[in-house]
Amino acid sequence: MHELKKRRHKTQDTGQRTQFQVCASPCRSEAETPQSYRREAEKFSEGKFMRGFRPRKSVSVRKGLSIIEVALASSLLIVAMVPILKSLTKAQMFSSEIEYKTQALVLAQGKLDEIKAKAVYHYSSSFAAANTLLGNSYLCNVTDTGSGSDLRTVAVSVGFDKNGNSSLSSDEIEVTLTTYIANRWQ
Numbered sequence: 001m002h003e004l005k006k007r008r009h010k011t012q013d014t015g016q017r018t019q020f021q022v023c024a025s026p027c028r029s030e031a032e033t034p035q036s037y038r039r040e041a042e043k044f045s046e047g048k049f050m051r052g053f054r055p056r057k058s059v060s061v062r063k064g065l066s067i068i069e070v071a072l073a074s075s076l077l078i079v080a081m082v083p084i085l086k087s088l089t090k091a092q093m094f095s096s097e098i099e100y101k102t103q104a105l106v107l108a109q110g111k112l113d114e115i116k117a118k119a120v121y122h123y124s125s126s127f128a129a130a131n132t133l134l135g136n137s138y139l140c141n142v143t144d145t146g147s148g149s150d151l152r153t154v155a156v157s158v159g160f161d162k163n164g165n166s167s168l169s170s171d172e173i174e175v176t177l178t179t180y181i182a183n184r185w186q
Contacts, residue, residue, distance in 0.1 A: 100160045104174035107134045108158040112177050115142065115154055119181045127154055131168055137161045139168040150183040 065073075111134065115127045128144040139161050146152040159173040 101174045103136070104138060104158040104160065105177075107138050107140065108156045108175045108177045110134075111140055111142070111158065112154070112156045112179060115156070116179070116181060119152075120184060123152075123181070123183045123185070131166060133166070134158065137164070139166070139172075141168055141173075152181045154179055154181055 111132075118125075118127070126144050127142055129140065129142040132140040132142070134140050137160055138158055141157045143155045143157075144152060145154075155176060155178040157168070157173045157176040159168050159175070161168065162172055163169075
């Protein structure tokens with residue numbers, strides 16, 4: 001049977017320290033009888049054997065969060081979400097603006113190609129037009145200068161009708177494309 005034996009050893013740096021060992025061989029001194037070991041084991045279990053040793057009190061384990069922690073975390077989350085939502089709103093606004101400009105550019109290029117195709121055979125006719133509906137509330141204004149000469153300047157302005165009055169004002173114009181058209185057949 002293994003028994004607990006206390007030995008004191010001198011160390012060079014810390015002075016004395018207590019060390020416990022388990023003995024496998026029977027004890028040889030009379031002071032080391034089984035009764036004395038029982039007493040020492042009882043003292044050890046009660047905490048009287050070591051100086052300064054106090055048994056731990058039971059520590060209650062917290063489970064969950066307090067209402068203050070929840071309120072603080074919620075307020076931090078709200079404070080962090082406000083700038084994020086503002087930036088998302090601005091990004092959406094810029095995205096729709098870019099979509100309007102891209103669609104206006106495609107429609108203006110299409111209208112300009114249509115005018116160039118007509119100019120091959122009908123150069124003498126005027127291409128000027130105002131508030132022509134191109135589809136999906138996009139309007140087009142065409143200006144034609146230099147009619148009668150061999151070189152004409154044609155400008156196509158396309159924009160989104162934001163106020164819905166079927167008239168393209170200067171603040172609604174998204175894209176203006178200008179080109180020269182030459183008289184190919186005389």
